[in-house]
Amino acid sequence: MERWIMHVDMDAFFASVEQRDHEAYQKQPVIVGGLSNRGVVSTASYEARSFGIHSAMPMVEARRRCPQGIFVAGNHGLYKAVSKQIFHIFQEFSPLVEPLSLDEAFLDITGMEKITLNQRDYAKLLKKRIKDELGLIASVGIAPNKFLAKLASDLDKPDGLVIIERGLEQSILRDMPIRRLWGVGKKTGEKLQELGFRTIGQIAQASLDELAKYLGKTLSYQLIELANGRDERKVEPERDIQSIGNEITFEQDLLQAAQVEKQFLALAEKVGWRLRLSGVKARTLTIKIRFASFQTITRSQSLIEPTNFDEVIYQMAVNLYRQVKVKESIRLLGITGSNLSLHEEESLFQEDQKKKALYHMMDDLKARFGENIITKANLIQKPHNEKDLPKG
Ligand SMILES: [Mg+2]
Structure with a gap:
């Protein structure tokens, strides 16, 4: 399969977070960094850059060039928290994410265009998610390797999206x-x-x-x-992925248990698929439910044997859900697998060997014909009080 690497880099990250959170800073030259006389600029907004201010410039010089600028010490705790949200989104777009800094990462998107969209639309979708959910702008580069992807993300900043095609x-x-x-x-x-x-x-x-x-x-x-444009380096995800999860916010709140369970199946299929792609199994599964009133609850359960099977995840999610006293409609559902084990342990149950072969085949079909080709979610129409769950 042809390798495709995406490099995502937030535009003027610290300064953009400050502009997002302070109305008075918007469209203004904002300079984040050490404010003392010996301090240096860590990030300048694009408005500040037009005064010739850039990262690593002495703060004294920045003040000289732009006395009317807004100078802020910055809030590292906040940037870290936002960074976590950004990487959460990255992980939904690729099972292989290599962080380079708080606001920059490589994503291996090899084969992704086959299960979703073409590369350009995939990148647009990622940029849109970041903008809609976090109010921030990212620049994206896509290329056959890391070096070119990183180069590409920088070619049309800010708000860039550059693809370097193979052969060029x-x-x-x-x-x-x-x-x-x-x-x-x-x-x-x-x-x-x-x-x-x-x-x-x-x-x-x-x-x-x-x-x-x-x-x-x-x-x-x-x-x-x-x-010569050659670079064989692999995208190396951080070894300590803590969890893999997905959540959905609904356009209309869900009222019926059958609808909720159907959504849990769709989520279980996504999480299971991502666990398998990452070569890990989850020992703990957590569901998250946010009600119309925004009250949010989570329920967790640990398994005897870690899993990445859709139906095991689904069954556990439904069991946890059925123990929740639901008094109002639901606006968000999520499933997360955590307590991940990397290596392949021999299963205690023979049945699992058969399932493994089945999933292998399913994932292969998904890779060739699209993620939605095989989905059990659309088939479930039964009321939730019926005991029998769909068979794998
Ligand atoms: Mg950046």
Whole structure:
């Protein structure tokens, strides 16, 4: 399968959060950073950037360039909390998310276009989710590898969406300045300038042996590979994923138990699928219910054996739901699997081996024909007091 990597980077992250939360800051030059005389700028809003202010600039200089600016010390706790919300959304778009900082990540979206939309619409959907739910703007780059994806997200900032198609790698890179190459900082940049390199295209043509004399073999090899648009590095998710969950907010509140259970099935199928894609099983399952009054409850249960089977997740969710005293209509439902185990333990139950083969086949069909091709959710029309649940 052709590899596709997405790089998402929030625009002027800290400053945008401040502008979002303070009406008086909107459309104003906002500078977040250390306010003391020795402080530096950590983020400048785009309005502030038009005064030539940028990250890492001494605060004194920023004040000189824009005395009328709004200078804020920033609220790191808040940015961290918002970052968590952003990554929550990322994880719904790919089981493989590699964080680079609070506001930046790689998502491996290989094969995703087959189960959902084309890459551009997929990226638009992600940007829309972030905007609608968090009131923030992200720039997205999509390319066959990490280096190009990161480059692409920066090409049309702010609010960018750039796709570098396979085969166009070299023509896009050719005339770009060498500092755009990953790993070229100030020192290496100066060295390359001295050696007469100005563009990435020139490095792409360089002789490895020649360059290695000045920069060493490892770095030289890396730079020439990148300059040719080649980058085999994998997206490496953080090893300690805590949980995998999905939730749905309904356009119209749900009144009937049968509707609720149908939605739990749809959620169970999503969560099960994501657990299987990530190669993990959940030992604890939690349901979340938000009522029309916004009162929110969660109920959890742990399993004897961890699972990533849709119907086990579904049955447990329904059991938990049936124990809840429901007095009003429901506006949101969620299922989360946590207490995840990474490695494949042999199942205690033989039955599970058969199920595993079945799920393998189902996931393969989903990958080829779309996520909704096999769904049990549409089939359930039974009232909730009937005991028999759909069979896998
Ligand atoms: Mg950013």
